Amino acid sequence: MHRRKPLSLALYVVSSLLLLSGHVLQAQETPPATSPDTAQPPASTTPSSTAPDANAPAATTPADTTPQQLPPQSPEQRAKVMRDAQARVRNRRQQRIAAIVADTYNHRFEGYFGGGYLRFRPGSTLQHDTEADWNVGLTDYLGPKLGITVDARGYYGTAYTGNNEFSVHNPSISQYTFMAGPQYRIIKAPKLAASLQVLAGVGHGNFDTGTGGLPGSFIGLYPNATVFNASAGVALDYNLGPGLALRLTPGVLLSDFGSTLQENLGFNAGVVYRFGRKK
Numbered sequence: 001m002h003r004r005k006p007l008s009l010a011l012y013v014v015s016s017l018l019l020l021s022g023h024v025l026q027a028q029e030t031p032p033a034t035s036p037d038t039a040q041p042p043a044s045t046t047p048s049s050t051a052p053d054a055n056a057p058a059a060t061t062p063a064d065t066t067p068q069q070l071p072p073q074s075p076e077q078r079a080k081v082m083r084d085a086q087a088r089v090r091n092r093r094q095q096r097i098a099a100i101v102a103d104t105y106n107h108r109f110e111g112y113f114g115g116g117y118l119r120f121r122p123g124s125t126l127q128h129d130t131e132a133d134w135n136v137g138l139t140d141y142l143g144p145k146l147g148i149t150v151d152a153r154g155y156y157g158t159a160y161t162g163n164n165e166f167s168v169h170n171p172s173i174s175q176y177t178f179m180a181g182p183q184y185r186i187i188k189a190p191k192l193a194a195s196l197q198v199l200a201g202v203g204h205g206n207f208d209t210g211t212g213g214l215p216g217s218f219i220g221l222y223p224n225a226t227v228f229n230a231s232a233g234v235a236l237d238y239n240l241g242p243g244l245a246l247r248l249t250p251g252v253l254l255s256d257f258g259s260t261l262q263e264n265l266g267f268n269a270g271v272v273y274r275f276g277r278k279k
Contacts, residue, residue, distance in 0.1 A: 114270015
């Protein structure tokens with residue numbers, strides 16, 4: 001009994017040593033596990049082909065400094081370019097003129113006033129005298145060119161009657177006209193305008209206001225009367241701006257005092273004010 005125990009103990013120790021040696025050998029053959037968080041790729045000792053070399057000079061591409069030569073133009077092509085440029089300049093100029101004309105003549109009303117001069121024969125046997133006048137009027141343009149004008153004037157002068165038995169030599173005379181009629185604009189430019197004006201109405205003549213109560217017919221003057229009057233003229237405007245112009249209107253004033261026709265030449269000059277823009 002006592003001899004078997006040491007043998008059994010020896011067998012147990014030997015078997016334990018064999019098992020332990022087997023585990024040690026297996027542990028040496030199996031590589032240690034690494035954590036994915038701490039795993040690092042092996043450093044490459046081969047330099048990357050795409051990494052730039054800090055010491056190498058930067059690659060430069062030489063610029064092409066040779067000027068590009070345009071193909072030469074033919075005379076026909078040059079002439080066409082010049083014509084196109086001139087056409088563009090004319091077109092811009094025409095657009096500017098059209099804008100100015102539209103801004104200037106887009107008013108419905110024209111009011112005017114001023115003064116003038118008239119050569120008038122106060123009697124059939126007397127010579128012409130010189131009369132000064134005032135003139136005021138208003139034109140309502142019904143369309144782009146056609147308007148209706150109302151006009152009033154007053155004329156004042158001195159008649160030369162010569163020697164007579166009444167010793168009345170230079171009596172003052174006056175006449176007043178009230179007329180209306182069409183006015184047609186024939187020229188519309190940025191600075192200038194021209195209109196034809198034909199008016200008709202009545203006029204009253206005072207020929208004995210300076211005779212001291214003597215009837216004017218005694219010294220060759222026409223008798224006081226209200227007669228038919230007509231006027232024809234050309235209104236010439238110089239525009240100071242879209243709404244303001246200077247006007248000169250040469251024309252003729254017709255009257256029939258003493259049942260005879262008088263053709264009296266003269267002119268009016270004054271200021272024109274445009275207002276009431278059309279929509």
